[in-house]
Amino acid sequence: MLWKFSILSMMVLLACAQCSRAQECFTPKIYSEIGCKPVLEEEDGEESCPKRFDCDTVLGRKGNGCFFQGVAYNDGDEIPQNLTRSLCQASCLCRNGIITCASIECPDLFGPYMEGCIPQNSMDSCCPEEYVCAENDIEKLPKCYMNGNEYRAGESMYPERESCYTCICAEGFDNTTKLEENPHCSPVECGIELHSSDRVRTGCTPIYYKTPTCCPIGWRCPESSDAVIEGKEHTNEDPNMECTFGELKLKIGHKLSAANGSAVECQCSVPPMVTCIQAS
């Protein structure tokens, strides 16, 4: 029994060389995006996964202000360009509680003339700074390997979707380094506050595909027909361990009623937001 367990944990460890803590914890992506603070508890001297988040400031927003990465902006303020550029958004303005931006278009990104060229991406810019096209120049670029694919320096690399990280190939890239510790990798920013601040403001919750660790694919908003379906398991009586959705309160394990045939299941797992998953 014990050896079986060891082999299993070894396999998990090996499989997780390219994964991240948020992924191991199944932490819903929205919390880091909007700037909620994890409430951590120690378990056997080790830090546990966050059991809930403190979102009082960002979710309790009132008036015409906006939030980006947990920082408040006043009506009419511009979000600093250096914070939004990597999201390919510029001139982001807070107006009436909603952020609107202009998309940055990269020149020639899909132009036929760039075919066979290696883009020279960097972490903090939206567009490649240049393209390397000559065959002998490409040959000189260092190579990286990720998930069995080969890349050249400057190319973006995508670990498993659930990890919600991107990496850029560079000299010395080591695919055995954990994503969080890898200087060539960074968490994907979904730009939830840039694209969906109206949804956050009106109490909607993200719908994720399969795991809640990366960018939402849609939103579930409160409706008057919503009801709570109570789970059978013993629930936590701690009033902090409760999700809020519209007028409803859900204890851990409680679910939201769903339209018949809907593939989206919403459940209170990491308060204070309900987590909705589309399984297929």
Ligand SMILES: *[C@@H]1O[C@H](CO)[C@@H](O)[C@H](O)[C@H]1NC(C)=O
């Ligand atoms: C963005 O620019 C401001 C000054 O305009 C600076 O204080 C801040 O550190 C910069 N942030 C990043 C992530 O570069």
Ligand SMILES: *[C@@H]1O[C@H](CO)[C@@H](O)[C@H](O)[C@H]1NC(C)=O
């Ligand atoms: C990791 O990199 C090594 C070379 O450094 C390569 O042989 C191996 O296939 C890579 N692993 C994956 C999963 O891509």
Ligand SMILES: *[C@@H]1O[C@H](CO)[C@@H](O)[C@H](O)[C@H]1NC(C)=O
């Ligand atoms: C879903 O369908 C089942 C049987 O088809 C029915 O008994 C149930 O009441 C329906 N639930 C809702 C929420 O419409």
